[in-house]
Amino acid sequence: MATVELRFSAQPEHVRTARLVAAAVARRAGVDEAVLDEVRLAVGEACSRAVGLHRSQGITAPVHVVLTDEDKIFSIEVGDEVPALSTEGAEGVPGAAADEDPEGEDEMGLAVIRGLVDDLEVAAGERGGVIRMSWPASPVTVLP
Numbered sequence: 001m002a003t004v005e006l007r008f009s010a011q012p013e014h015v016r017t018a019r020l021v022a023a024a025v026a027r028r029a030g031v032d033e034a035v036l037d038e039v040r041l042a043v044g045e046a047c048s049r050a051v052g053l054h055r056s057q058g059i060t061a062p063v064h065v066v067l068t069d070e071d072k073i074f075s076i077e078v079g080d081e082v083p084a085l086s087t088e089g090a091e092g093v094p095g096a097a098a099d100e101d102p103e104g105e106d107e108m109g110l111a112v113i114r115g116l117v118d119d120l121e122v123a124a125g126e127r128g129g130v131i132r133m134s135w136p137a138s139p140v141t142v143l144p
Contacts, residue, residue: 002029002069007062010054015047018065022076029069030138039076039135042116046078046131049109053082053129075134084124 004025008014022043023036031039043065050063061081068075113131114120121132 004067006065006067008065010051010059010061010063012048012051014063015044015051018047018063018078019044022065022067025067025069026074026135026137029074031074031135032138035135038116039074042113042133043076043078045109045112045116046076046133049106049131050078050080050129052106053080057082069137072137073134074137075132077130077132079128079130081128082124083126083128 004021006018006021008018019040023040026036026039027033047063047065053059054061054063059081064077064079066077066079068077110122113133117133117135119134121130123130123132
């Protein structure tokens with residue numbers, strides 16, 4: 001199992017770097033070329049969501065991304081440091097602040113991710129939230 005960890009300050013300009021790293025690691029893990037755009041888009045949406053939550057809550061901790069290449073599965077976790085108590089909206093949606101419109105930008109980002117990823121888990125806890133996504137991968141054979 002190979003793991004790549006990425007941490008970046010909650011600035012929108014760093015989301016592009018996270019997308020590029022995710023695509024490179026996914027390609028190396030053997031994710032089908034036809035799916036790489038979906039990986040890029042899903043990671044971009046998840047990272048943008050985390051950046052937005054950090055900025056709206058005044059949190060200076062970095063956003064963290066963990067990319068893991070396991071046996072025939074490539075997974076990505078994007079985590080934020082926003083406690084669930086401050087992100088539980090009126091509709092009970094993790095990541096939707098109580099004063100936000102539940103159909104707003106945050107929900108739109110989650111809807112986009114749901115449309116791109118078959119294996120998706122969104123969780124929120126007292127230490128922050130995490131979006132876990134995974135795709136099938138075929139190990140790449142490296143020739144000498």
